[in-house]
Amino acid sequence: MSSLRKKLIAGNWKMNKTAAEASALLKDIRIGVGKRNDVEVVVCPPFTALESSAVALEGSMVKLGAQNMHHEANGAFTGEISAPMLRSLFVTHVILGHSERRTLFGDTDKFVNQKVLSAIKNQLKPILCVGETLAERDAGTTLTVVKTQLEGGLEGVNKDTAATLVIAYEPVWAIGTGKVATTEQAQEVHAFIRGLLGKLFGDQTAQKIRILYGGSMKPANAGELLAQADIDGGLVGGASLEARSFLDLVAAAGTAV
């Protein structure tokens, strides 16, 4: 079944890299990725580096993503960026509902849902993030939390466009902490998410949707995670800021079955 889904490695640079630093890093990443097309590679620099990144990536296999956006096309939304603005910079993907946005900047499921719908309308591929905190895991509510975030974030998404969605399961306690979920913990939630996607969009579509793992993914732990039946790639923070570790993750995704 997993052969239906090309593995995807997405780098979430968060608030790191100036425009010039982004170009320098992407020069190495672009050379390292070369012409390989067995793995889909996406990098998500900060907004201020998108334009120089688009130039650095022109003609390469590496795709460009943003880390957030507003759902309106334009208007009085000081400090925000819209889907058409991202499209004009050759952005193809957008991370939505990252746990840092949810906890530090107040993104709710409803707000995330509006962004998901706007991204799809503007032909951007959403990378919708879901995941539980440590307190929620300890309380045994992981699956309930994930279900609420997933169903809330995907409300109103049309079955016909659902196959282009990317979901990222990111246990909050594993993000930037060096604490990675065990393969069993991750696979359990990924399989659960695929089941929910099946209920929402039908099994055939659910089999096409990539579900990424995120949270301290590193070359040393990636092989085992990526070998799981429902883990279709990674959303990578720390290890995406350096060409060697990011390229090692791309290579690990290429060899994972």
Ligand code: PGA
């Ligand atoms: P990390 O971040 O790889 O540094 O844990 C992942 C993320 O937040 O997307």
